[in-house]
Amino acid sequence: MITAERKPMEELIECLRPYNRILLVGCNECVTVCSAGGRKEVGILSSALQMAFMKEGKTLEVKEMTLERQCDPEYVEELVIQIDQVEAVMSMACGCGVQEIARRFKTKPVFPAVNTEFMGASERPGVWVERCQGCGDCVLGLTGGICPIARCSKRLLNGPCGGSTNGKCEVDPDIECAWQLIWDRLKALGLEDRYEENIAAKDWRTGRGGGPRKIIREDLVK
Amino acid sequence: MSFQKRLTSGEFVVLAEMNTPKGVDISELVTNARRIKGRVDAVIVPDMDNGIMRMSALAGGVLMHQQGVESIIHVYCRDRNRMALQGDILAAHVLGIQNLVVVHSEEMAKGDHRDAKLVDDLDELDLLGAIQSLQNGVDMAGFDLSGSPSFTVGCTMAPSADNAAFEKELSLARKKIEAGVQFIITPPVYDLNRFSAALDAFKKLGVPIIPTVFLIKSVGIARYISTYEPGAHISEDLIKRIRKASDTEMECLRIAGETVAGLKEVAQGVHIITLGWEYRLPKILDYAGI
Numbered sequence: 001m002i003t004a005e006r007k008p009m010e011e012l013i014e015c016l017r018p019y020n021r022i023l024l025v026g027c028n029e030c031v032t033v034c035s036a037g038g039r040k041e042v043g044i045l046s047s048a049l050q051m052a053f054m055k056e057g058k059t060l061e062v063k064e065m066t067l068e069r070q071c072d073p074e075y076v077e078e079l080v081i082q083i084d085q086v087e088a089v090m091s092m093a094c095g096c097g098v099q100e101i102a103r104r105f106k107t108k109p110v111f112p113a114v115n116t117e118f119m120g121a122s123e124r125p126g127v128w129v130e131r132c133q134g135c136g137d138c139v140l141g142l143t144g145g146i147c148p149i150a151r152c153s154k155r156l157l158n159g160p161c162g163g164s165t166n167g168k169c170e171v172d173p174d175i176e177c178a179w180q181l182i183w184d185r186l187k188a189l190g191l192e193d194r195y196e197e198n199i200a201a202k203d204w205r206t207g208r209g210g211g212p213r214k215i216i217r218e219d220l221v222k
Numbered sequence: 223m224s225f226q227k228r229l230t231s232g233e234f235v236v237l238a239e240m241n242t243p244k245g246v247d248i249s250e251l252v253t254n255a256r257r258i259k260g261r262v263d264a265v266i267v268p269d270m271d272n273g274i275m276r277m278s279a280l281a282g283g284v285l286m287h288q289q290g291v292e293s294i295i296h297v298y299c300r301d302r303n304r305m306a307l308q309g310d311i312l313a314a315h316v317l318g319i320q321n322l323v324v325v326h327s328e329e330m331a332k333g334d335h336r337d338a339k340l341v342d343d344l345d346e347l348d349l350l351g352a353i354q355s356l357q358n359g360v361d362m363a364g365f366d367l368s369g370s371p372s373f374t375v376g377c378t379m380a381p382s383a384d385n386a387a388f389e390k391e392l393s394l395a396r397k398k399i400e401a402g403v404q405f406i407i408t409p410p411v412y413d414l415n416r417f418s419a420a421l422d423a424f425k426k427l428g429v430p431i432i433p434t435v436f437l438i439k440s441v442g443i444a445r446y447i448s449t450y451e452p453g454a455h456i457s458e459d460l461i462k463r464i465r466k467a468s469d470t471e472m473e474c475l476r477i478a479g480e481t482v483a484g485l486k487e488v489a490q491g492v493h494i495i496t497l498g499w500e501y502r503l504p505k506i507l508d509y510a511g512i
Contacts, residue, residue, distance in 0.1 A: 203337035209330055 001030035001121075002094045003128045004037060004114035006045065013052050015111045016060065016090065023086040024049075024113070025079065025101065026066035027093035034128055036114050037092025039066040045092065045113060061086075070097025076104050083108060119150075136206030136213065142199060144185035149202075151178035157199040225264040225292050225321055226374040229405055229430050235263045235491035236482075236512055237294065237407075237432065238503050240286075242267060242277035248285060254500040255289045261507050264292040264321060266407075266493060270301065273333020280310055280317070287318040294376070295319055297353075300327030303343035304352065304362050311356055315371030323376040323407060324349050324398075350375065350401035357402075374404050376432075381409040381453035388420070395427055405429055407493050410436035412447075412456045414484045421488060432491035437478045437499060437506065441465045475502055479509020486510070 016022060024046050032038025046062045053060040063082055067075040070093035079101065083089070088109040091098040094116040102110045118130040133150045139157070140147055149155050153171040159179030163170025167180040186195050204210075228235050238258055243251060255265060265286050269279035279295040286293035295314060297307065314322070324346050330338055344352065352362050359370035377398045382388035395406055408424070411417045411433045424431040438444045438456075441464050448456040460477070467473030478494065485492050496503055 201337070202339075204339040205331070205337055207339075209338065209340050211329075211331070 001033050001119070001128075002096070003034045003117045003120045004031050004094050005117060006036055006041065006092075006114050007112070009048060009052060012045075012049065012090070012111075012113055016049065016053075016088065019087040019109075020059070021061040021063075021086045023063045023065060023079065023082050023089045025070065025089060025091050025093070025097075026064075027070040027091075027097050028066055028068050029071075029093075031093055031097075031114060033122075037094075042066055042092055067093075067097075070094075071100055073100065073104065076100050079105070134207065135202070135204075137203065139199065139202075142194065142197075143182045144189060144191065144194075146178055146181045146185055148178050148182065151176075151181070157202060223263075225294065228263055229374065229490070232430075232490065234486055234489075235430075235432065236261070236507070237264050237266050237491060237493040238262045238500070239266045239268060239493065239495045239497075240282070240500050241271050241497075242279065242282035244274065244276045246277065248277075250500075251282065252285060252289060254503070255286055255291045257501065258503050258507070259289065259291050261504065261512065262291075262494075263491075264294050266294045266323065267296065268325075269296040269298060270333070271296075271328075273328035273330060273335075275333070275335055278310075280314055280319070283314065283319040284317045292321070293319055294321035294323055294374075296325045297322050297349060298325045298327045299342055299344045299346065299349055300330065301338075301341055303341050304348075307344065307349060308352060308356060308361055311353060311373075312367075312371055315373065320372075321374045321376070322353065323378060324353070324403075325378050326380065346377065347397060347401050350377070350398060350403060354402040375402055376405040376407060377403045378407045379409060381451055383452040387453070388423070392423055392427070399427060399429055403429060405491075406431055408433045410434045410454065410495070411481060411485065412436075412438075412454055412460065414481065414488075416455050417485070418488055430490040432493050433485055433489050434493045434495060435478050435481045435485065435506075437494070437496045437502070438464065438474050439497075439499065440470060440474070472505075475505045476509050478506045479511075482506065482510035482512065486512075 024042050026037050026039055026042035028038060035041065042064050046064050050060050050062055063086060065082060067078060069075050070091060083105055089101055090111045090113050091101055092113045098110055098112045119132040119134060120128045120130045123129045130150050132147060135149050148157055148159060152159055153169050153175060154161055160177055164177040164180060167177050169175035169177050183195060186192055225235060240251060240254055267279040267282035270276055283293035283295040326346065330336060330340055353373065353375055355362060357370055357372055359367050361367060379391050379395055382391050406429055408431055417433060441461060444456055444461045444464055447454045464470060464473055482492050494503065494506060
């Protein structure tokens with residue numbers, strides 16, 4: 001999932017200060033799962049914003065909506081019924097959702113309520129960790145299902161570096177050394193020989209090296 | 223007189239561009255530098271020009287220095303993070319390089335190492351800020367330097383296809399000037415009248431403007447530029463002149479020389495790009511009367 005964390009209240013209050021009526025829009029997908037911008041968080045933030053402005057003697061009218069997916073035009077279209085009644089939109093979706101609203105409603109200011117963080121997985125309740133950087137050329141088949149790009153601090157394709165100690169990364173002892181994990185996993189799979197094989201220098205064009213990316217599925221294009 | 227002194231005293235400056243080799247054979251670069259020693263005020267050394275991996279501009283600048291030719295080296299953000307950039311800038315000063323031009327980075331996809339990873343830690347304005355900070359004795363992290371470098375710092379302006387694009391470029395140039403730019407190298411001039419028409423706008427920037435003269439080597443190149451660079455404004459008359467010439471090469475050199483001479487009347491300098499024909503620079507300067 002795409003993970004996110006809510007921005008500090010001070011920052012949110014500051015960008016909404018010029019407005020009296022806003023639409024606060026949540027998303028039922030990733031940000032709901034990581035408890036950053038789903039229906040529940042929309043309700044909490046709505047109350048918090050109204051209280052914060054009330055303390056300053058100002059009434060902020062907040063309309064609340066949570067879309068099935070903010071990154072999908074057909075769901076964003078549902079905002080049409082509310083959009084003319086507000087001066088600005090605050091989105092609790094990831095950056096994709098914020099941009100989809102901005103693209104659809106060109107004259108309406110839209111502000112992000114969350115900082116989009118990474119593509120990750122839930123490690124245990126309340127803890128999410130980065131697992132994928134969307135490099136566009138997956139090497140997990142070579143590395144025992146553990147990604148050296150997302151999980152090695154130095155993105156080494158042929159690790160570990162000299163900073164790996166007792167299975168921990170020199171960047172932060174709380175970070176597990178990805179290459180220790182890869183070794184352990186290859187060993188468990190009986191594939192130790194693969195560890196000796198060099199992985200060639202990566203072609204970064206499939207990632208951001210080639211600029212913004214696009215997927216076109218000819219069979220689905222209308 | 224140094225490039226910086228000529229610039230501040232309002233003298234016309236002549237700059238010539240010379241690329242470093244793709245390899246370690248520096249003989250051609252050194253020979254070409256010797257050919258124009260005393261005839262140009264400085265040699266501009268691009269870094270990985272057009273995204274082609276070559277010997278670094280820092281080394282090229284030092285080679286110029288060793289030949290007694292002042293250099294201006296390109297610095298850009300695509301391939302180095304803030305630490306590498308700052309380190310190289312300090313090294314440049316220590317090795318005798320007095321001038322920098324902060325340039326836009328060519329897209330990796332257009333270079334010869336298309337699979338390389340982009341760095342782009344800073345943008346051009348950030349880099350200009352970093353250079354100013356280093357000159358003030360502090361690095362980007364706020365730590366004091368032991369001795370600070372000093373440079374004459376310039377930037378480039380991209381070609382503009384229309385007035386709206388030109389306004390954007392001017393606006394960006396103003397930001398760069400606020401960030402410490404002391405001179406601006408502008409795109410190639412193929413039509414002196416068009417350049418003169420933009421002079422008032424350039425003058426308002428308040429820093430010396432150094433237009434580029436790009437040596438057109440053939441009708442094919444002229445046609446290519448005319449087709450693919452909408453802001454170039456190469457006239458059909460110019461293309462016809464090259465096509466009808468009995469000696470195309472000499473005619474192209476003459477055209478470049480005439481453009482340089484024409485710019486001497488209206489600009490504060492000229493930046494000559496010959497792209498592989500650096501050995502022909504003396505002839506262009508002859509035609510220009512320099």
